[in-house]
Amino acid sequence: MKLLTQERYQSILSIINERNAATVAELAQMLNTSESTIRRDLTALDEMGKIKKVYGGATSISQNSGSFEDNVSLREGLMFEEKTEIARYCASMINDSDFVYIDAGTTTSRLIDFIDNQNATYVTNGIAHARKLIQKGLTAYVLGGKLKPLTEAVVGTEAIANLHNLNFSKAFMGTNGIDLKSGFTTPDIEEASVKEVAIKTSYMPFILADHTKFRRVFSVTFAQLRQCCIITDALPDSKFSSETVIKEVKI
Amino acid sequence: MKLLTQERYQSILSIINERNAATVAELAQMLNTSESTIRRDLTALDEMGKIKKVYGGATSISQNSGSFEDNVSLREGLMFEEKTEIARYCASMINDSDFVYIDAGTTTSRLIDFIDNQNATYVTNGIAHARKLIQKGLTAYVLGGKLKPLTEAVVGTEAIANLHNLNFSKAFMGTNGIDLKSGFTTPDIEEASVKEVAIKTSYMPFILADHTKFRRVFSVTFAQLRQCCIITDALPDSKFSSETVIKEVKI
DNA sequence: ACATTTTTGCTTGACTTTGCGCAAAACTAT
DNA sequence: ATAGTTTTGCGCAAAGTCAAGCAAAAATGT
Numbered sequence: 001m002k003l004l005t006q007e008r009y010q011s012i013l014s015i016i017n018e019r020n021a022a023t024v025a026e027l028a029q030m031l032n033t034s035e036s037t038i039r040r041d042l043t044a045l046d047e048m049g050k051i052k053k054v055y056g057g058a059t060s061i062s063q064n065s066g067s068f069e070d071n072v073s074l075r076e077g078l079m080f081e082e083k084t085e086i087a088r089y090c091a092s093m094i095n096d097s098d099f100v101y102i103d104a105g106t107t108t109s110r111l112i113d114f115i116d117n118q119n120a121t122y123v124t125n126g127i128a129h130a131r132k133l134i135q136k137g138l139t140a141y142v143l144g145g146k147l148k149p150l151t152e153a154v155v156g157t158e159a160i161a162n163l164h165n166l167n168f169s170k171a172f173m174g175t176n177g178i179d180l181k182s183g184f185t186t187p188d189i190e191e192a193s194v195k196e197v198a199i200k201t202s203y204m205p206f207i208l209a210d211h212t213k214f215r216r217v218f219s220v221t222f223a224q225l226r227q228c229c230i231i232t233d234a235l236p237d238s239k240f241s242s243e244t245v246i247k248e249v250k251i
Numbered sequence: 252m253k254l255l256t257q258e259r260y261q262s263i264l265s266i267i268n269e270r271n272a273a274t275v276a277e278l279a280q281m282l283n284t285s286e287s288t289i290r291r292d293l294t295a296l297d298e299m300g301k302i303k304k305v306y307g308g309a310t311s312i313s314q315n316s317g318s319f320e321d322n323v324s325l326r327e328g329l330m331f332e333e334k335t336e337i338a339r340y341c342a343s344m345i346n347d348s349d350f351v352y353i354d355a356g357t358t359t360s361r362l363i364d365f366i367d368n369q370n371a372t373y374v375t376n377g378i379a380h381a382r383k384l385i386q387k388g389l390t391a392y393v394l395g396g397k398l399k400p401l402t403e404a405v406v407g408t409e410a411i412a413n414l415h416n417l418n419f420s421k422a423f424m425g426t427n428g429i430d431l432k433s434g435f436t437t438p439d440i441e442e443a444s445v446k447e448v449a450i451k452t453s454y455m456p457f458i459l460a461d462h463t464k465f466r467r468v469f470s471v472t473f474a475q476l477r478q479c480c481i482i483t484d485a486l487p488d489s490k491f492s493s494e495t496v497i498k499e500v501k502i
Numbered sequence: 503a504c505a506t507t508t509t510t511g512c513t514t515g516a517c518t519t520t521g522c523g524c525a526a527a528a529c530t531a532t
Numbered sequence: 533a534t535a536g537t538t539t540t541g542c543g544c545a546a547a548g549t550c551a552a553g554c555a556a557a558a559a560t561g562t
Contacts, residue, residue, distance in 0.1 A: 253548095275539080275540095286539095286540095287541095290539090290540070290541080294541095306538090306539065306540085307538080307539070
């Protein structure tokens with residue numbers, strides 16, 4: 001069997017990407033060619049930026065990055081740019097000595113990436129959120145209570161009891177649906193209860209929502225429109241602005 | 252089989268991150284190479300800031316980098332097999348309808364890997380522990396309160412208040428030192444307070460400790476010997492058995 | 503079919519990595 | 533402290549790896 005140069009490049013690439021690394025000797029044997037050829041190939045692929053040449057062989061280009069992250073973050077792909085801009089804007093609103101509640105959920109998770117105020121205090125009911133907060137060196141508290149599988153959010157009566165003593169200056173909440181009549185809605189009744197109390201105990205509650213959330217209704221309402229300011233990327237209907245304060249973030 | 256330098260780095264990193272520490276000898280044997288090479292690798296990874304080199308081996312960077320704990324956390328890595336057996340035994344003690352408290356810490360983290368009883372209820376003050384529990388599909392609660400940086404444990408008055416209403420049937424606790432006179436000790440006063448209350452509210456509190464923990468004393472005592480049963484791999488001194496119930500797990 | 507260009511494989515000298523021995527340094531226990 | 537053990541860093545020789553040069557083989561163009 002004879003391989004074209006391009007085919008060999010492809011083979012080398014797939015081997016290295018699949019296994020993350022390979023030695024010159026391995027590749028030479030696998031592709032049934034000399035080590036000199038493999039070296040030349042690796043040099044070429046390295047110059048193309050397709051792999052990283054190292055002493056003894058080569059590794060895939062993204063060797064050291066990523067690997068271990070929450071399954072929560074895997075779901076963050078949708079509306080990534082929009083959520084990022086909303087998050088960036090919200091983070092800029094946090095001032096010294098603010099007492100901030102951060103709701104569990106993917107949109108608010110993004111928010112934490114942009115927070116840099118070390119002088120505020122943060123409370124969350126999201127396990128992943130709590131970890132992110134302390135890994136950024138921020139003062140973080142977590143609500144106690146039952147853990148909901150999948151979303152890794154703390155819910156239940158204990159969480160609500162925990163919330164009752166707290167008086168947040170700002171709260172950043174996620175939502176599944178925003179509707180003129182039904183208000184802010186979410187499919188899970190336990191999460192809704194926690195959201196409801198968190199909003200009531202906050203001086204300034206904000207809802208972080210990209211434009212796809214509007215005109216959607218889920219089973220449980222946790223707040224009416226007028227109770228929260230909405231931070232969004234685009235408003236599909238001006239009727240909403242007569243009901244509450246809305247900030248449109250430009251992308 | 253020949254390993255690329257980068258692959259060896261990756262292996263070392265994953266081993267150290269998984270068990271928090273490893274000795275030069277262990278790594279040399281596991282990776283089938285000489286101790287000299289491992290030392291050179293550890294020096295390189297240390298300079299890259301990926302791990303922390305300590306006398307005898309290396310520890311993961313995220314762990315208790317605080318002052319006097321370095322040697323202890325290396326020991327924790329050293330005693331990997333022993334801790335695994337202790338954890339396996341403890342997991343087998345959990346029965347249906349048990350109400351179980353799991354202390355934060357590396358020893359108890361291992362315990363969760365072996366838990367399979369879906370009919371018990373679990374409470375923990377460790378953020379990482381909480382995630383592990385729900386990812387195994389178990390019913391899990393987390394204490395609320397302030398998050399301690401680095402160890403990701405929930406501590407403080409809120410955590411203690413949360414504990415007061417709970418009556419655990421079993422509690423699995425870690426410790427840094429076990430001593431005839433000073434009892435069970437740990438270097439952190441906030442974590443000690445939480446441990447103390449958790450033990451008091453438990454019907455059967457267990458201490459998971461490999462044999463290196465004996466005859467060591469740290470700054471804060473959180474319980475006396477007679478308050479807890481000890482699960483260990485080897486008892487260095489029979490005097491301890493006159494003070495409390497001790498189960499020796501065979502390796 | 504023939505000359506030209508490209509690719510391949512091998513050799514060589516330079517360079518890197520590895521494993522071992524040993525003296526110095528670090529840790530432990532008394 | 534002091535003696536004993538373990539670990540460490542360094543030099544060095546052996547083994548492994550590399551890029552460059554060169555000639556044979558293969559592909560290409562006329």
